[in-house]
Amino acid sequence: MSPKRLQGVVMLLMLMVLNVSGAFVGITIGNDMSNLPSATDIVAILKAKKIQHVRLIDSDHQMLTALANTGIEVMVGVPNDQLLRVGQSRSTAADWINKNVAAYVPATNITYIAVGDEVLTNIPNAALVLIPALQFLQSALLAANLNTQVKISSPHSMDMISKAFPPSTATFNSTWSSIMSQYLQFLKNTGSSFMLNAQPYYSYVGGQGVFPLEYALFRSLSPNGQISDPNTNLFYTNMFDAIIDATYNSIQAMNFTGIPVLVTASGWPWRGGQNEKAATVDNALAYNTNLIRHVLNNSGTPSQPMNQSSTYIFELFNEDLRSGPVSEKSWGIMFPNATTVYSLSFEDVATTIPESPALRGMFCVANSSAPHGALKHSLDWACGPGSANCSAIQPGQPCYESDNIVAVASYAFNDYYHRTQSSGGTCSFNGTAMITSxxxxxxxxxxAGSTGANGSDGGTASGPVSPDSFASKSQSCWLTHLVAALLAILVM
Incomplete structure (x- = not known):
């Protein structure tokens, strides 16, 4: 087999595996603080919290060394103050790759380079060097034979979208049309993602009451407070999804498709000044907890149900040297001395259902007489803010029925009920659900709750079954056949 053909087969296998793995949640580590912990201590924190993806604002060599042989996937950054030099000189870009990427892989698992940060909206005078910087760095990766492992993109602010709601009519600011077209073409050519800093906090504060706080925090909305896109009749249970869909529609408006959105920063400040009432510990904890559950649920967005956006929480430590109001210094989940502001779990809490003997043989199902519109609202809530595990009702999975919303909603309602009943969850869903034996x-x-009486094996289950078990089994089987097929090609 020729080297080129071999490389193509390997790339195909990598893409297939990545597609199966689903979305992830990582965290950003800034350095604009008085007392940054040592690199060794930071890596110890990442391991303790089981964080497997980290975004570095720069390419700190001590961090890259400390992250070696941990398996943690790393995004490094070209800071804005280095962008001009990299974008004006091909040799400078090559030198940057050699010193900050090639020198550390494969021991350090660098997978992405973020070139600048919100360049078009923060430093518009540097806009003309953004595309050359991306191209020069890509050429350097090719020369180092790292282009398949490391992808390049550039994070953008939500301010790039002139009007984000309704999502279906969102477009990028026309001021940057030429550069955005080149940027999107670069992403398409290299298989990279559109990097977006999606911060509902700013949209909520800037909206001055247009949207309820619950909508920004992934919390349940009242039946009369449901938010929909009037052009598509899609309902949005949270602002994060609306921002993601607005970005996809802005990309499509420029005649590009197939470019995934990667959220490079999303979080909520835990402290603010007198005029920053929404910046509280409770709100920060609620937002980040619900965001993690939502992303790991792999349910996508209303207009992009099959496209999950991996997300980096902003941020690990408070950055006390950042300029601006109090809230700008208070996005961290930890203080620099390694004490926590609030406790946050980065594990997929939606993959298992706790055993609940009291609910064995009891099921929360959709009321077949409820209006389909109401069922859809409740289903969106269950799979979104409710954090039901809805992977089994996705296309291709065992509980998917494209034309039977009652069956699909029943699965989601029941999963939510068994998951939360011990902590106060109910089988209500605004009157669209009911209990049955x-x-x-x-x-x-x-x-969940099945005794196996209606199951295909007719036996007795030892406990509620996680839908992920079926997904993982089918994925394992599928991967086994794929690997076998590819190995057959390799030996030809």
Whole structure:
């Protein structure tokens, strides 16, 4: 087999595996602070919190060394103050790659380079060097044979979108049309992602009451407070999804498709000044907890249900040297002395359902007489803010039924009920659900609480079954066949 053909097969396998793995949640580490902990201490924190993805604002060599052999995926950054030199000189760009990437891989798992940060809106005078910087760095990666492992992009602010709501009519600011077209073409050519700093906090504060706080925090909205896009009739249970869809529509408005959105910063400040009432510990904890659950749920957005956006929480430490109001210095989940502002779990809490003997044989199902519109609202909430594990009702999964919203909603409602009943969750869903003792399980679609009576094996289950178990089994089987097929090609 020729080297080029071999490389193509390997790339295909990598893409398939990455597609199966789903979205991830990582964290950003800034350095604009008085007392930054040592690199060794930071890596110890990442390991303790089981964080597997980290975004560095720069390419700190001590951090890159400390991250070696940890398996943690690393995004490094070209700071804005280095952008001009990199974008004006091909040799400078090559030198940057050699010193900050090539010198550390493969021991340090560098997978992305973020070139600048919100360049077009923060330092518009440097806009003309952004595309050359991307191209020069890409050429250097090619020369170092690192272009398949490391992708390049540039984070953009939400201010790039003139009017984000409704999402279906969102477009990029026409001032940057030429540069955005070149940027999107670069992403398309290199298989990279559109990097977006998605911060609902700013949209909520800037909206001055247009949207409720619950909408920004992924919390449940009242039936009368449902928010929909009037052009598509898609309902949005949270502002984060609306921002993502606005970005996808802005990309499509420039005649580009197939470019995924990667959220390089999203979070909520835990402290603010007198005029920053929304910046509280409670709100920060609620936002980041719900964001993690939402991203790891892999349910996508209303207009992009199959496209999950991996997200980096902003940020690990408070940056006391940042300019601006109090809130700008208070986005961290930890203080620089390694004490926590609030506790946050980065694990997928939605993958397992705790055993609840009291609910064995009891099921929360959709009321078939409820209006389909109301069922859709409740289903969106269950799979969004409710954090039900909805992976089993995605296309291709055992509980997916494209034309039966009652069956699909029943699975989501029941998963939510079994997951949360011990902590106060109910089977209500605004009157669209009810309790039944009739097991709705069928075939390989097993509902939480099933005793196996209606299951395909007819046996007794040892406990509620996580839908992920079916997904992971089918994915494992699929990957086994894929690897076998590719190995057959390799030996030809």
């Amino acid at each position: 009739t097991d709705p399980s069928h075939g390989s679609c097993i509902f």
